[in-house]
Amino acid sequence: MPFFTEVSVDQILFALLNGTIYGLLLFMVSAGLTLIFGMMGVLNFAHASFYMLGAYFAYTLEPLTGFWMAIILAPILVAGIGILVERFILRHVHEHGHAHELLVTFGLAVVIAEIIKMVYGKFAVDYRVPVELNFAAFSLSGIDYPFYRLLMGGIAIVMFVAIYALLTKTRVGIVVRSAIYRPQMVEALGHNVPVVFMGVFGIGAALAGLAGAVAGAFYTTNPNMALELGVMVFVVVVVGGLGSMGGAMAASLLIGITNSLAVGSDFRIADLMAFVGMGGWADDIGGLLTMRMSSLAATLPFFIMLLVLVLRPSGLMGEKE
Amino acid sequence: MKFAPLFLLISVAVLIVLPWLVSGSMLNAAVQMLIAALFAMAFGLLCGQAGMLSFGHAAYFGIGAFAAVHAMNAFGGEGLLPTPLLPLVGGATGLVGGLLAGYFSTKRTGVYFAMITLALAELLHALAPHLKTVFGGEAGISSFRMPAWGIGFGGLNDVYFLTLVWTLVCIGLLYLFSKTPLGRLALGLRENAHRLRFLGYNTNALGTLIFAVSAMFAGVAGALQSINIEAANYVVLESHISTAVVLNSYIGGVRVFLGPAIGGAVMTFFGHVTSDLTRVWLLYQGIIFVLVMMFLPRGLMGELVERARNPSAEGVAQTLGTLLMRLASLAIAAFGAVFTIEFLQRLLSPEYRADITEGNWPDITLFSYDWAPLSIAPWAIGLGLFGLGIALATLINRRVAARKEAQA
């Protein structure tokens, strides 16, 4: 009973490559969220909206400044918005508890989506990969691998290394990390903790904005981008461990690769039961048991999330609660 | 607070005679408001009283809805489950679902609890399209309300009274529940679960039971909706239904018993009225969420109760005066904001952009007047009124603060 359709080394390689790049995209978007949660305990519903804003800003700037400047400026603009949000909106709600923070960011996500629809229209906009970057990097058994995808993966890896270095090796990073555990002490030592929080929020938003600016050209840039990616980002952050950068990377790759492999698989639970001779019975029951893995690919992340939450809630690499 | 029972009695009386007071489409909205209120009350039990923020309550609402639809088709309104008793099925399945889900969810607390509930609901939502016999595919499962107990249940009035009776009974039961030992322990879970454990209580079991009761009433609400629209569709399992009930409850105020119900009713009414008036009603809804969370953190009912409990030393007349002036300034600001937003929406719309020719920007009609977008008039009115309202509100706040300081 074949688990995969015509398995070949090339295809598995391709699946792994695809999954890795998709996972790196997820990492780019969730890095900011896990940073913000780790630092401030705020689960920011509007994070995917920052992703969307990054894409739209880059789309607007590109005809004026060219592609490369656009993807540098767009995250800066999004960071600015993030800082404004933290200073004028979130700061009022910190004292009322996490639920209020969450709900404010949810309201914000709705407001951002509606404003984007008002200004840019309800259909997708044509923000495309620039012609000079639109070529194939290499070819594997007849399928081209676009260079831009590798570029996206590269940017994600650079992002990871940069944040990791920033947090562990620099003074700023040490201050930020201490501010999670002992904000009063850090304040007593003379650091301006509210400014630190503002900066962290801004950087988190900038990361999401960069992800949007880069990925929006390759995928589509439309007003529902935030909704499409929103829940997946939460899954990554939870599975990886709230606040852990390494965990976010591991979880993103896990989800990306399992998704890629699952789509290529026609495996069904009934096939597994055939091993113990209950295949016919499972076929009769139907329903969940006869669904193909390829159709279920989008539900896998939630299974993983549930498993992690019940068995090891602090996530793959988070700290124990 | 002494007036509370009187208010309640008047409200119930108004609700009973509502069909003769309002139009058909308003009555329709009233049914939706009741269902939203009951769903929010069920959520409020879990979140407000037991302090467990659930992000996947749509799952139990949906389970109840589908159970009721299948029961409607199976029993045809007779036998064991005549139409008026159908919500019992919703409650029963919600209870079972809640026990199962609650057992897993309550193993963790805080954010992790919320994430588990989210994951469970999203999992159910992702699986539903594939389980076509249960969830019916994207057209859902459809059924037919059958007459029972001599009532036709064909028209809106019958549906309204059925919904009203069930909602009032369930809210009453929730109130009584809050007075039982288990209901009291829920408060304990919220305040100090650690201490409860030390006192010997099994907090996991407690949490599971409360989760199950909350899910039961959510299931009743789902069943009522199925009876109302004679169908159930898996879109009811979407995450925005879960977030909507959280928002409604917090806007009403989760710490006050009836807060969630008021929040659910008000926001449903708001959506009903504005969605037909303006294209950007979701924007207004989002703005209201943000503003209420920022400035009325206890929710509408919560702030009301708080003011009633701690009246300022100023006396009723002055308090009322301040309140009226605040409302007036906010109304001015709101009008200015709405004007600007509506004007911008029309200015940026694709129809208008197609009308623009070289240097000629046609007038935009708003509130029956024509405004030229390039002139200062509409901007002055919109932004000006908004600024004026905010300035007045700030002034009033400063005056009140100064008075308080003078007295202190």
Place this chain on the structure above:
Amino acid sequence: MALVLGAATAAQAEPLKLALVETLSGPQASTGLLYRDAVKYQIGKINEAGGFGGAPIELLEYDNQGGPVGAADRVRAAISDGADVILQGSSSAVAGQVTEDVRKHNLRNPGDEVLYINLGSEAMELTGAKCHYYHFRTSPNAAIRVNTLLDGMSEAGVLGDKVYAMNQNYSWGIDVQDNTAAAADRLGFEMVEKTLHDVNKIQDFSPYVQRVQAAGADTVITGNWSNDLLLLMKAAGSAGLDVRFGTAFLDQPGNIGNAGAVAEGHFLSASFNPEVNPEKTDAFMEDYKSVTGHYPSYVEPTAVFGMMLLQGALKQVEPTEDGLNASDLAAALENASVETPMGTLSMRGADHQAILPMIVQEVSRNAKHKSDGTEFGFVPVKVISAADAEQPVQDSCQMKRPG
């Protein structure tokens, strides 16, 4: 004297109210608003020609907030506001709910029926298991789309031998898949594989592209819309995959703009193309633009033609003192037919499915009308007449007729 009195009574009868119950806000609003433009346009034309019973027709608009639950609520509101006809088209899920609500209302209120005119929801069951006397579909359905697409592509010699069916996992996608499979023997191709994927959840289609490549397909037939179509095509394009796409919704605004050159050479089967019958079509396009501000595209022409059919049927109906008698209108609609710029559009009485011409078209640089401000547009490859496009009545439709 009698004529004057008669005219006076007719003029004082209840004006005809049409209710548009559509998705006008939220994530899926883009399509709903197009239906609104098309309906308003044609109602304007009907009123210019005198309206109904001497009075202008009123359009009531209801926002179903994107889902069947909101739609059920709004249908009830519309009926209680006096609507005689419900119009809708953008979503098959909503259509499923509306048609059931209308059917149940009519069952409970004999003599006070309302009509449901489905301007664009193409799931088969609406004229199949869910068909009923007061529902009319004026747009194509899955069988018509797929079979005309395959016929056109086959005649143009671009279908190839190996076809891959890639669809969304819900009734519409399954309908497309089933119809593709059923046509395999007739047209002499092999359906090498079929895949059903989650609707609007997938960002990364490269694993699916890999499957297409592994199956060695020449053509991919897909009913995907919105992101699912765009991302699939872009993924295929960037993988350098040499397949031709046959689609149902490639002309959705934003698709060509976003896909650019990737879309070139792919096919579409739709009920409108601006280059067919240019004398009539150009006049229609310019008039539409002068009223709404943009050229008609995607669902708009089909919706306008559907409203033209309604207009023709209304001319056959005498208003009564209570306004419109829905059963009279239904009887008139059953046999209605109208000349559109594309050809003859008529209604089939057996299942209330419209019979209309379809145009198989290709994305090309040589198009006279460009899409989304790009250099590409749709060029007609084959015009399939209404009679040739017609597909058989489904066995599952057991329509109960009044009287």
